[in-house]
Amino acid sequence: MQATRDFSHYVKHLGAGLAHIDLAVEGVSCAGCMSKIERGLSAIPDVTLARVNLTDRRVALEWKEGALDPARFIDRLAELGYKAYPFETVSAEAAEVENSRFLLRCLGVAAFATMNVMMLSIPVWSGNVSDMLPEQRDFFHWMSALIALPAAAYAGQPFFRSALNALRTGNVNMDVPISIGVILALGMSIVETIGHAEHAYFDAAIMLLTFLLVGRYLDQSMRRRTRAVAGNLAALKAETATKFVGPDEISVVPAAAIRAGDIVLLRPGERSAVDGTVVDGRSEIDQSLITGETRHAAVEAGSAVYAGSLNISGALRIRVSAAAEGTLLAEIQRLLDHAVQARSRYVQLADRASRLYAPVVHATALLTMIGWLIAGASLHDSVITAIAVLIITCPCALGLAIPTVQTIAAGAMFRAGVLINSGDAIERVAEVDRIIFDKTGTLTLPELDVVNSTSVPADMFELAGRLALASHHPVAAALARAAGAKSPLPGVTEEPGQGVRGSFGGEEVRLGRPSFCKAEPLADEILSGDPEASVVAFARGEKRYVFAVRQGLRPDARETIAALQRRGIAVEILSGDREPAVRAAAETLGIPEWRAGVTPADKIARIEELKRQGFKVMMVGDGLNDAPSLAAAHVSMSPISAAHLSQATADLVFLGKPLAPVIAAVDYSRKALRLMRQNLYLAVGYNFLAVPIAILGFVTPLIAAAAMSASSILVMLNALRGRRVRQEQV
Amino acid sequence: MEVIAFLVPLALLLGLFGLLGFLWSLKNGQYDDLEGAAWRAISDDDETPAAPKRGL
Numbered sequence: 005m006q007a008t009r010d011f012s013h014y015v016k017h018l019g020a021g022l023a024h025i026d027l028a029v030e031g032v033s034c035a036g037c038m039s040k041i042e043r044g045l046s047a048i049p050d051v052t053l054a055r056v057n058l059t060d061r062r063v064a065l066e067w068k069e070g071a072l073d074p075a076r077f078i079d080r081l082a083e084l085g086y087k088a089y090p091f092e093t094v095s096a097e098a099a100e101v102e103n104s105r106f107l108l109r110c111l112g113v114a115a116f117a118t119m120n121v122m123m124l125s126i127p128v129w130s131g132n133v134s135d136m137l138p139e140q141r142d143f144f145h146w147m148s149a150l151i152a153l154p155a156a157a158y159a160g161q162p163f164f165r166s167a168l169n170a171l172r173t174g175n176v177n178m179d180v181p182i183s184i185g186v187i188l189a190l191g192m193s194i195v196e197t198i199g200h201a202e203h204a205y206f207d208a209a210i211m212l213l214t215f216l217l218v219g220r221y222l223d224q225s226m227r228r229r230t231r232a233v234a235g236n237l238a239a240l241k242a243e244t245a246t247k248f249v250g251p252d253e254i255s256v257v258p259a260a261a262i263r264a265g266d267i268v269l270l271r272p273g274e275r276s277a278v279d280g281t282v283v284d285g286r287s288e289i290d291q292s293l294i295t296g297e298t299r300h301a302a303v304e305a306g307s308a309v310y311a312g313s314l315n316i317s318g319a320l321r322i323r324v325s326a327a328a329e330g331t332l333l334a335e336i337q338r339l340l341d342h343a344v345q346a347r348s349r350y351v352q353l354a355d356r357a358s359r360l361y362a363p364v365v366h367a368t369a370l371l372t373m374i375g376w377l378i379a380g381a382s383l384h385d386s387v388i389t390a391i392a393v394l395i396i397t398c399p400c401a402l403g404l405a406i407p408t409v410q411t412i413a414a415g416a417m418f419r420a421g422v423l424i425n426s427g428d429a430i431e432r433v434a435e436v437d438r439i440i441f442d443k444t445g446t447l448t449l450p451e452l453d454v455v456n457s458t459s460v461p462a463d464m465f466e467l468a469g470r471l472a473l474a475s476h477h478p479v480a481a482a483l484a485r486a487a488g489a490k491s492p493l494p495g496v497t498e499e500p501g502q503g504v505r506g507s508f509g510g511e512e513v514r515l516g517r518p519s520f521c522k523a524e525p526l527a528d529e530i531l532s533g534d535p536e537a538s539v540v541a542f543a544r545g546e547k548r549y550v551f552a553v554r555q556g557l558r559p560d561a562r563e564t565i566a567a568l569q570r571r572g573i574a575v576e577i578l579s580g581d582r583e584p585a586v587r588a589a590a591e592t593l594g595i596p597e598w599r600a601g602v603t604p605a606d607k608i609a610r611i612e613e614l615k616r617q618g619f620k621v622m623m624v625g626d627g628l629n630d631a632p633s634l635a636a637a638h639v640s641m642s643p644i645s646a647a648h649l650s651q652a653t654a655d656l657v658f659l660g661k662p663l664a665p666v667i668a669a670v671d672y673s674r675k676a677l678r679l680m681r682q683n684l685y686l687a688v689g690y691n692f693l694a695v696p697i698a699i700l701g702f703v704t705p706l707i708a709a710a711a712m713s714a715s716s717i718l719v720m721l722n723a724l725r726g727r728r729v730r731q732e733q734v
Numbered sequence: 735m736e737v738i739a740f741l742v743p744l745a746l747l748l749g750l751f752g753l754l755g756f757l758w759s760l761k762n763g764q765y766d767d768l769e770g771a772a773w774r775a776i777s778d779d780d781e782t783p784a785a786p787k788r789g790l
Contacts, residue, residue, distance in 0.1 A: 034773070035773035035774070035776070035777040036777075038770060038773060038774070038777070039777055045789075056768030056770060057766065057767040057770060058767055058769045058773060059766070059767045059768060059769040059770060060767070102764075105760060105765075108760055108765060109757060112753060112756045112757060113753065115753065116749055116753040116756075119749065120745070120746055120749045123745060124742070140738070143738075143739075144742075147742055147746070151746070598773060732758065
């Protein structure tokens, strides 16, 4: 049975006879790839658009409806050497893109207004010290008002909205003093313009918005980039199911298109994307992702199968009871979302700063006004001076201090293979003094690997790999991968539950259980030395070989653990695996503290205990059973191969085989936190200098503008230092 | 100095054209792929794939 691939779920119909699909593409990294892909796809007749987006690593395709099957594009990309997957934009990402465009529009409007108001302000500043006519000055002020007021009303929306939201819930955030400052500055400037005064602050107000919008936009584009990568990864791991569309006809469809009551085929080596009941076939399934139980469970007609189960030996037909949204996995996820929300809310550094800052600034302004009134100044002059204090202290540099550092650090971590899932992760990673690793899939690689390949002759290894291609059994798949086998042997038959056999060069070849290949003594010898391994035997004629297959440690795990310990971080293993395996890993890696056979509840208990002792714990784990403890820890990290759920819970996700990104995350975060604090001190220090000048009533619009730009630029330059961390001397 | 009454609005109008141009380019999706745009500018990607190399 050859399955057809059905991508109609992903195709958008644009009208006018055109169809559109977005594909996430792996391995697009340069200009060369871009033109190669665009040319290769445009060469297909009836394709009207093929455009690569290098930032998001995606291809947008449009073609004449009905003329082509989308599967053809994926095949064409495969010929060009790229793996592509259909992609469905999730609503969260679409909102993120829309938001980022809105910020850019606001920034455009604010920048336009700033430049033009400046053009009008500079003549006023120079005219005030020479011989400008009051009528001319008023004209310039009115023109400034005409530009600044509508521009501020539009470009200030992100701040006004966020300030209102915060006030409604009875909180104060950075946007409250910003909004108050901008509105008062504009209001006062209008009053002053009506009164033919010398000074108006339209330029300061609109420039403040421009600088702050730069910070907001940088912050937003960092998050958008992470979202796009996460979205691509979701597409790469897109769950598909093989659905029966006729009695003997099957089609591969996305799990989202499966409905309750459908019948799906689950072949050996596949993971179920649906909950259901077996209607035909018998097999063993691995439910470790759901229950943590590593022993395989036998299933036959009538047994329940849950999404996430891995089929081991025989093909199953399953009647779907709940798909996608209704599965057990989705149910656990909902429970978890709840747990994450309940997690003690971490107050971000920026908000902590503004909680201190806003009352101090507003009190200073009020005291200034009262002071001048007592000293005998008029009400008008006292109010003007008080507002000048608010304008000069408006947290322009403060608003840029943290987002700029976050953006730079996130970019640097991205290049080191770390993706940031939650906005405040950097601050929390920087505080970590204890890291708990899960073993399986985190310290070890998730895929099985052949560990004794050197003890088998190379030609035998290759032949066994080619034979293994005929089987879907996970151990055989690992053997085929390790041998780098590409061409399957012809005429191979499978004996269910035993192995595969065929012939090569006139001799019979077999691969499977040791008993199937009559290689039990050899297998027992290997198992007695390495009880954790799975074995698969290979026989050619009279020759017998046994391969030991197990999860290997990540290549740089030992160095990474040592480097973390040198940084004063205590390392510990909490694993659900059996004691001998955990002990072996801990001894190899030089980790003194380890616990084996730990249940998810015990993991949480251990984390809570450490928290009570005052440790800031980072949890690094991948399995479904780690998800709750990831949520419980101060900060959490998952490898990209992790179960969906763990990845959604983790604050950071790391890519690739090495464990080194864990060090990168710690180093860059520590540096970033240091820079954020420095930036806050710089911004506050600037205020210390500027506020006395403002209280004494000497602030002119020129001083306000100069001070504001100087402090903002200083903070941004300091943030740029976050691109590099000192390389460790090994 | 009456010329100011004419020059200032003119300067604003020119600035406004710039702003409209920016908003148009934003709506047109020109800021969606900043990384790709940087590379497209330097790749001599003519529609004729087999452009003969000159010199050297």
